[in-house]
Amino acid sequence: xxxxxxxxxxxxxxxxxxxxxxxxxxxxxxxxxxxxxxxxxxxxxxxxxxxxxxxxxxxxxxxxxxxxxxxxxxxxxxxxxxxxxxxxxxxxxxxxxxxxxxxxxxxxxxxxxxxxxxxxxxxxxxxxxxxxxxxxxxxxxxxxxxxxxxxxxxxxxxxxxxxxxxxxxxxxxxxxxxxxxxxxxxxxxxxxxxxxxxxxxxxxxxxxxxxxxxxxxxxxxxxxxxxxxxxxxxxxxxxxxxxxxxxxxxxxxxxxxxxxxxxxxxxxxxxxxxxxxxxxxxxxxxxxxxxxxxxxxxxxxxxxxxxxxxxxxxxxxxxxxxxxxxxxxxxxxxxxxxxxxxxxxxxxxxxxxxxxxxxxxxxxxxxxx
Amino acid sequence: xxxxxxxxxxxxxxxxxxxxxxxxxxxxxxxxxxxxxxxxxxxxxxxxxxxxxxxxxxxxxxxxxxxxxxxxxxxxxxxxxxxxxxxxxxxxxxxxxxxxxxxxxxxxxxxxxxxxxxxxxxxxxxxxxxxxxxxxxxxxxxxxxxxxxxxxxxxxxxxxxxxxxxxxxxxxxxxxxxxxxxxxxxxxxxxxxxxxxxxxxxxxxxxxxxxxxxxxxxxxxxxxxxxxxxxxxxxxxxxxxxxxxxxxxxxxxxxxxxxxxxxxxxxxxxxxxxxxxx
Numbered sequence: 034x035x036x037x038x039x040x041x042x043x044x045x046x047x048x049x050x051x052x053x054x055x056x057x058x059x060x061x062x063x064x065x066x067x068x069x070x071x072x073x074x075x076x077x078x079x080x081x082x083x084x085x086x087x088x089x090x091x092x093x094x095x096x097x098x099x100x101x102x103x104x105x106x107x108x109x110x111x112x113x114x115x116x117x118x119x120x121x122x123x124x125x126x127x128x129x130x131x132x133x134x135x136x137x138x139x140x141x142x143x144x145x146x147x148x149x150x151x152x153x154x155x156x157x158x159x160x161x162x163x164x165x166x167x168x169x170x171x172x173x174x175x176x177x178x179x180x181x182x183x184x185x186x187x188x189x190x191x192x193x194x195x196x197x198x199x200x201x202x203x204x205x206x207x208x209x210x211x212x213x214x215x216x217x218x219x220x221x222x223x224x225x226x227x228x229x230x231x232x233x234x235x236x237x238x239x240x241x242x243x244x245x246x247x248x249x250x251x252x253x254x255x256x257x258x259x260x261x262x263x264x265x266x267x268x269x270x271x272x273x274x275x276x277x278x279x280x281x282x283x284x285x286x287x288x289x290x291x292x293x294x295x296x297x298x299x300x301x302x303x304x305x306x307x308x309x310x311x312x313x314x315x316x317x318x319x320x321x322x323x324x325x326x327x328x329x330x331x332x333x334x335x336x337x338x339x340x341x342x343x344x345x346x347x348x349x350x351x352x353x354x355x356x357x358x359x360x361x362x363x364x365x366x367x368x369x370x371x372x373x374x375x376x377x378x379x380x381x382x383x384x385x386x387x388x389x390x391x392x393x394x395x396x397x398x399x400x401x402x
Numbered sequence: 403x404x405x406x407x408x409x410x411x412x413x414x415x416x417x418x419x420x421x422x423x424x425x426x427x428x429x430x431x432x433x434x435x436x437x438x439x440x441x442x443x444x445x446x447x448x449x450x451x452x453x454x455x456x457x458x459x460x461x462x463x464x465x466x467x468x469x470x471x472x473x474x475x476x477x478x479x480x481x482x483x484x485x486x487x488x489x490x491x492x493x494x495x496x497x498x499x500x501x502x503x504x505x506x507x508x509x510x511x512x513x514x515x516x517x518x519x520x521x522x523x524x525x526x527x528x529x530x531x532x533x534x535x536x537x538x539x540x541x542x543x544x545x546x547x548x549x550x551x552x553x554x555x556x557x558x559x560x561x562x563x564x565x566x567x568x569x570x571x572x573x574x575x576x577x578x579x580x581x582x583x584x585x586x587x588x589x590x591x592x593x594x595x596x597x598x599x600x601x602x603x604x605x606x607x608x609x610x611x612x613x614x615x616x617x618x619x620x621x622x623x624x625x626x627x628x629x630x631x632x633x634x635x636x637x638x639x640x641x642x643x644x645x646x647x648x649x650x651x652x653x654x655x656x657x658x659x660x661x662x663x664x665x666x667x668x669x670x671x672x673x674x675x676x677x678x679x680x
Contacts, residue, residue: 274550276534280527287525290486291598292513292544301546 045264048271054350054394055267062260065092070249086245091364093252093320095357100259100313102340102352104306107266109338110347111275112302113282115200117334118207119310121214122182124328126311127318128218129181131231132165133174134242134319138235151233152226162224171238178315179308186307187300194296194303199285208331215329230325237319248320255316259353262309266349269302278302339378343385345392354393429514432499432601439464439602439632440485445494446656447480454480455491456656462602467628469643470636472653473676478636479522481653482604486519487512498602514544518600522607522636524587528580532571532590535579536562539594562597568623569593584611592623603627605635609642621646652676 049055069092072084101123108114135150144154148161167173189210193203221227240247269275280288281295289295318324327333337356344355359381366374389396432439440462447455455477462468470478483489485496487509496504502515513519527535540558543549554562566572569589574582579590588608595603605624609617617639625646627633637643643650643664650667652659660670667673 269550272550273537273552274546276530276538277544277549279529280538283527283529284525286488286509287521287527288538289509290513290519290521291539291594292510294508294510294544297546 045268048268049264051271052267052350054348055263058263058350058353059260062256066253066256069252073249074245086248089245089248089252090320093248093255094317095360096252096255096259097313097317097320098337098340098360099353099356100255100262100316101310101337102344102356103259103262103266103349104309104313105337106341106346106349106352107269107309108302108306109341110349110352111270111282112278112299113199113285114299114303115204115338116207116306117204117331117338118209118211119306119337120333121207121211121329122186122307122310123314123317124214124218124324124326125182125185126178126314127324127328128225128231128314129168129174129177129311130315130318131234131324132168132177132225133171134234134237135226135231136165136169137237138233141235142233150226150231152221152229153224156221165224175315178311182307182311182314183304186304190300190303194299197296208334211329211334212331215326215331218326218329226325228326230323230327231318232323232325234319234322242319242322251316251320255320258312258316262312263349263353266309269305270349274298336378339382339385341392343381343389343392345389345394348392348394351392351394358393429511429516430502432515433501434464434499436500437464438462439466439499440634441495441497442481442485443495443497445481445484445491445496447477447484447489447491453656455484458494458653458657460651460658462632462634465629465632467624467633467646467648468635469647469650470634470653471638471640471643471650472659475655476653477656478653479606480656482519482606482636485512485604486517510544513598513600516601517604518595518598518602519604520591520595520606520608522610524584524591526579526582526587526590526594528578530579531576532566532579532582533562533575535590536565536593536597539597541597541599565593565596568596585613585616588612588620589616592620600631602632603634605633607637608635609637609639617642618645 049059069084069089072082073086073089076083101119104122105116105119108116138150140147142151142154144151146154149158153161168177193206198206217223218225218230219228225231234242236242237247240250270278277288277293277298280293281298285295314324314328336359340355340359341352342355343359344353345351359378362377362381363374366377385392391398438461440460442458442460445455445458446453454475458477458481460481470481472478480489484491485504487504487507490505498504498512498515498517504512504517507515527538530538537554537558540562542552542558563572566575569592571582571586571590571593574586579587582590588611592605592608595605608624609620612620621642624633624635628648635643635646647664649661650664651661652667652670652673654672654676659676660667660673662670
């Protein structure tokens with residue numbers, strides 16, 4: 034959905050011309066698109082060049098995080114809205130796909146009910162709740178992936194921006210939003226599997242989720258979604274609309290006095306960003322095989338902000354770099370020295386804030402200049 | 403670095419031709435049939451019991467250049483805040499022409515109907531280039547969908563170039579606005595005001611921090627703008643006011659103390675009392 038017919042390639046090329054970091058990012062993604070399937074599917078196992086399916090899934094997960102980081106950078110880096118609740122939209126997108134995957138299990142569940150997912154049978158429910166209706170259709174689930182986060186963001190943003198809630202107050206209520214959803218989704222009565230969430234997925238569109246081919250298909254889709262989202266965001270920030278966003282970030286009152294309805298601009302970019310986060314969540318869930326309420330945890334949203342800060346806010350590709358680097362470090366540390374990880378993350382944030390105000394990409398840009 | 407403003411002779415403002423077209427902004431045009439562009443009547447604003455404006459009445463004629471003076475705390479900036487929608491008064495009314503009720507509009511709507519404001523402390527968009535500052539201020543539709551796909555056309559580019567010429571920032575056009583000197587920022591703000599092409603300009607202390615030469619150029623510009631635009635200038639610098647003023651309004655404790663030519667108000671007994679303590 035990122036590249037629509039309203040944006041002919043020439044416009045996108047124009048937006049990329051000045052964007053060295055973006056060119057590098059897209060080149061890397063293109064390389065991954067060729068090399069990852071090749072080394073995973075074609076190169077035989079045991080060869081030094083073989084890439085395990087585990088690694089493919091891990092990379093895919095990083096790229097989902099990268100997409101989420103772009104969504105956060107779009108509102109924070111360009112419009113000054115520091116969201117500490119973006120994983121709420123991520124998780125909602127994930128739940129939408131999770132519901133579809135649950136409905137695909139059918140009689141293969143523990144209780145073998147053709148319609149009701151296991152947790153509903155366990156709760157002694159007799160019928161499917163209304164909001165689960167239609168979720169067995171893939172297109173419906175896809176629409177929900179963007180519609181539900183978008184709608185929540187629309188309502189939340191309309192109320193918050195219209196009341197001119199800004200700065201740290203807005204950040205706090207975004208935390209409250211994701212925390213409220215965390216508590217709500219923990220409840221069995223909500224109908225989303227409570228504490229355990231949704232898991233034990235079997236197949237997607239009739240294909241086995243565990244098959245290497247499916248893993249590669251998910252990876253490729255993630256790469257394409259990330260590239261598409263990058264291009265769409267790049268177009269937005271390079272347009273006059275993007276310059277208005279930055280004007281709002283730097284001098285909100287002044288922007289009003291030259292005639293821009295600041296609230297409308299914030300609302301549009303906020304909803305768009307929430308939809309991107311929803312897509313990221315939707316790609317994430319089939320790859321990790323589970324979605325549960327812990328995805329709503331406020332700490333997760335704060336972590337996303339750290340990725341963006343470490344990578345370099347207000348560049349988009351910096352967000353991607355930050356998400357991949359920090360998560361790679363997390364994978365490494367949580368295996369090698371799990372007790373150090375949280376301290377390392379905190380130290381990373383402090384150091385990045387103190388010494389790298391423009392993040393890793395700022396450092397690289399300075400080194401290149 | 404000093405600002406050289408349009409060194410090629412001729413009255414500078416005259417080069418800038420206001421289009422007078424406001425339909426591009428999708429906003430209503432004021433009805434100026436009675437030749438009065440701004441009516442401020444019985445406005446009272448109080449902050450915690452302190453009356454910043456107290457039954458203020460002010461009428462600005464179409465095309466007029468009006469100077470507003472008054473001691474600190476007289477309510478000059480609050481008056482501008484009310485007109486531009488930043489502050490809501492407790493009582494009173496403010497009309498733009500015959501038909502537009504300013505008190506029912508938001509800040510951006512007021513900007514769109516044709517009231518531009520230059521702030522006391524210059525606030526330009528520091529991270530944007532000088533050119534982009536002017537582009538953002540330009541009179542054009544400021545709706546989200548238009549702005550998302552907007553491209554500058556030749557006419558618009560010419561206008562930005564023309565304004566860059568007027569404000570003497572041609573050489574700084576691609577530079578960051580935040581890197582400009584104080585005086586240059588003042589000029590950039592004036593340039594942004596020109597790009598907005600408003601019918602009524604509210605200019606708060608335009609020459610603060612300017613050199614005498616810059617002040618002189620500013621006076622020249624404001625005088626040349628009057629006629630096609632209506633201009634309201636708030637200023638402390640009495641020499642500057644004397645050099646441009648036709649009608650001067652003296653504010654004191656939130657209401658109008660005296661109004662007339664510079665000589666008239668200077669000889670007004672109450673003004674003498676307030677200003678000189680006589």
